[in-house]
Amino acid sequence: MAGFADALTRAVEASGLSLERVQHHLEARGVQVSLSTLSYWRRGRSRPERPESLHAVAVLEEVLRLAPGTLTGQLGDKRPRGRWVERVAALEGIWQEAALDLGRAIARVDRLTAAPAKYLAVRDLAIIGPDRREVEMRSSAVIEAFDDGVDRILVSKTADETDRSAGEIVASKSCRIGRVRRDEVNKLIVAEVILDRVLRAGDTALVDLRMIADPGADSSSADRTFVRALREHVLEVEFHPDAVPVRCNSFYRVAPDAPAVDTGELWIGTTASAHIVVHEAMAGHVYGIRWEWE
Structure with a gap:
C-alpha cells in the first residue's frame, strides 16, 4: 500500500x-x-x-x-479484511498475541471506531509513591484525525507481571471515557475515549488521561509501545522523595518480547525525576525507563 x-x-x-x-x-x-x-x-x-x-x-x-x-x-494484493483485523491493529501498546482474544471481543461492539486518528506527540508522566509502587501514569497526547467525523479513539493499558490487574483508565480533561473492555487473564484493558468535539480530516485534538496502576510489588520500570510511528514521545518518571532509586537507565526493545537494550544512565535531578525524549519513535518498539532500588 x-x-x-x-x-x-x-x-x-x-x-x-x-x-x-x-x-x-x-x-x-x-x-x-x-x-x-x-x-x-x-x-x-x-x-x-x-x-x-x-x-x-x-x-x-x-x-x-x-x-x-x-x-x-x-496496488498489489488485497489486504486482510474484517472489523476484527481493524480493531487489533488499533490497540496501542498491546502485545500482539495477547491482543488476539480482546480484539475479537471488541469486534463485537457495534460502531466502535478502530483507528481513526494517529498520535503526533505524547507526553507520559509515571508517578511512583512512597512505597516504591507506581500510582499512575498521566498521559497527554496530540492526535490528528485521518478522516471527517472522528469523535472517539481507542486507548489500551497492559499490566506488569507483578501487577494485580490492568488498573483503570480515567479521562482527565478534553475527553471522557465511553465503553470499556477487559481481558482479566492477560491483564489488559481497552477504553473508548470520546472527544469533546467531532474532528474533520487533518484536525487535531488533545487527549489527557490517567492510567491508574494496581501494583502487587515494587515498580521497577515504565515504558510505552506504539503501533504506529510517533513524531515525539516524552516519558518522565517522578519518584516520591522517600523512594528515590539508586540508579536509573533508559532502554528500548525492538519488540515487546525482545531483549532490552540499555541506552544510557539517566540523571535523577533534585526534583527526584528522570526523563527521556524519543524523536521519531518507531512502530512496535518499546521505549522506557527502568531503575534499581538497591
Whole structure:
C-alpha cells in the first residue's frame, strides 16, 4: 500500500493540482470520490479495492497524465479484511498475541471506531509513591484525525507481571471515557475515549488521561509501545522523595518480547525525576525507563 500512496503523492505534486482540483477533474469525467478518500489514499491510510474505486484510479491516471497502470500496478494484493483485523491493529501498546482474544471481543461492539486518528506527540508522566509502587501514569497526547467525523479513539493499558490487574483508565480533561473492555487473564484493558468535539480530516485534538496502576510489588520500570510511528514521545518518571532509586537507565526493545537494550544512565535531578525524549519513535518498539532500588 505504501507504494501506491507514494506514487499517488508524487503524481499529484508533479501535476501541480490541489486535491480539490483533482476531485473536480474526476467529477467532470463522471467519477465521484470524496476529498477525504483522496487524502486517505495519499496518506496510505486506505487504498482502493472495490470495482468502482479501481475504476476511479484508472481515471485518476488520466487526470494526472500518467501511463495506464502507473497507479493501479502499485496496488498489489488485497489486504486482510474484517472489523476484527481493524480493531487489533488499533490497540496501542498491546502485545500482539495477547491482543488476539480482546480484539475479537471488541469486534463485537457495534460502531466502535478502530483507528481513526494517529498520535503526533505524547507526553507520559509515571508517578511512583512512597512505597516504591507506581500510582499512575498521566498521559497527554496530540492526535490528528485521518478522516471527517472522528469523535472517539481507542486507548489500551497492559499490566506488569507483578501487577494485580490492568488498573483503570480515567479521562482527565478534553475527553471522557465511553465503553470499556477487559481481558482479566492477560491483564489488559481497552477504553473508548470520546472527544469533546467531532474532528474533520487533518484536525487535531488533545487527549489527557490517567492510567491508574494496581501494583502487587515494587515498580521497577515504565515504558510505552506504539503501533504506529510517533513524531515525539516524552516519558518522565517522578519518584516520591522517600523512594528515590539508586540508579536509573533508559532502554528500548525492538519488540515487546525482545531483549532490552540499555541506552544510557539517566540523571535523577533534585526534583527526584528522570526523563527521556524519543524523536521519531518507531512502530512496535518499546521505549522506557527502568531503575534499581538497591
